Amino acid sequence: MTPKISVENVAHSFESRRKGVRTAALERISLDIAAGSFVCLLGPSGCGKSTVLNLIAGFEKPGDGRILVDGHPVTGPGADRGVVFQEPLLLPWRNVLGNVTFGSQLAGRLNGQALAQARRYLHLTGLDGFEEHATYELSGGMRQRVALARAWMVEPPVLLMDEPFGALDAQTRLSMQELLTDIWSAARTTVLFVTHDVDEALFLADRIVVMSARPGRIIQDLAVPFDRPRAYEALIREPEFAALKQAILHTVRQEARR
Ligand SMILES: Nc1ncnc2c1ncn2[C@@H]1O[C@H](COP(=O)(O)OP(=O)(O)O)[C@@H](O)[C@H]1O
Numbered sequence: 641m642t643p644k645i646s647v648e649n650v651a652h653s654f655e656s657r658r659k660g661v662r663t664a665a666l667e668r669i670s671l672d673i674a675a676g677s678f679v680c681l682l683g684p685s686g687c688g689k690s691t692v693l694n695l696i697a698g699f700e701k702p703g704d705g706r707i708l709v710d711g712h713p714v715t716g717p718g719a720d721r722g723v724v725f726q727e728p729l730l731l732p733w734r735n736v737l738g739n740v741t742f743g744s745q746l747a748g749r750l751n752g753q754a755l756a757q758a759r760r761y762l763h764l765t766g767l768d769g770f771e772e773h774a775t776y777e778l779s780g781g782m783r784q785r786v787a788l789a790r791a792w793m794v795e796p797p798v799l800l801m802d803e804p805f806g807a808l809d810a811q812t813r814l815s816m817q818e819l820l821t822d823i824w825s826a827a828r829t830t831v832l833f834v835t836h837d838v839d840e841a842l843f844l845a846d847r848i849v850v851m852s853a854r855p856g857r858i859i860q861d862l863a864v865p866f867d868r869p870r871a872y873e874a875l876i877r878e879p880e881f882a883a884l885k886q887a888i889l890h891t892v893r894q895e896a897r898r
């Protein structure tokens with residue numbers, strides 16, 4: 641079966657503002673992601689995780705190699721790939737509902753059905769009653785939930801998430817993780833989720849891909865064996881959780897020290 645996403649021998653570097661100096665971000669990455677899977681990309685800060693995500697999103701063109709979605713080369717951003725960033729990029733002049741329905745409106749499809757769908761996602765993300773609020777009236781966690789509702793609203797076949805819960809407190813983060821896996825289980829979107837948090841990756845993913853320190857390479861690729869739905873408290877008590885966590889932490893810390 642054609643993978644949903646194929647990263648084929650991709651290398652990428654950035655030109656520094658000092659002319660002629662290039663930073664190698666990715667060395668040579670190949671990665672196939674199956675449709676409907678939940679893959680976490682994990683690695684030390686600066687190893688090129690966001691670069692991989694931005695290349696798949698089509699915000700950047702690979703310096704070498706190619707990226708395919710459904711077997712077709714990525715030529716730029718597209719509605720088939722939703723993106724959620726660490727900082728929720730909300731439109732401050734639109735209220736909560738207006739942010740969630742923005743894509744439908746742009747596409748000329750803001751009808752009763754779209755509105756009902758937006759309200760459903762706001763309900764799922766626990767934002768009932770906040771539809772008319774301005775975004776600056778919301779907490780950080782609520783803002784990120786609006787961004788999540790907006791991303792799901794489009795029901796993209798691929799969802800690319802770059803440390804979306806990194807700035808949240810532990811409690812909010814856990815409920816967002818549960819919400820994400822709930823919606824993903826129902827929608828069977830293909831998710832690529834970037835994180836540097838091993839617990840988060842083990843809770844969310846079917847598969848964890850670990851990257852080396854910059855220039856990024858893939859140095860570990862492991863299947864996460866836990867059944868779903870997962871309960872966090874039960875999961876962290878499993879010996880296999882501890883063993884996997886230890887193995888991944890060891891790799892990541894060794895890389896971070898290099
Ligand atoms: N737009 C850019 N211009 C120059 N260098 C960049 C740019 N984006 C990323 N880099 C560099 O590429 C490397 C990888 O960055 P990034 O993909 O953001 O890492 P991560 O997300 O894993 O923390 C870093 O050394 C970073 O400084």
Ligand SMILES: [Mg+2]
Nearest residue numbers: 689690691802
């Ligand atoms: Mg990053």
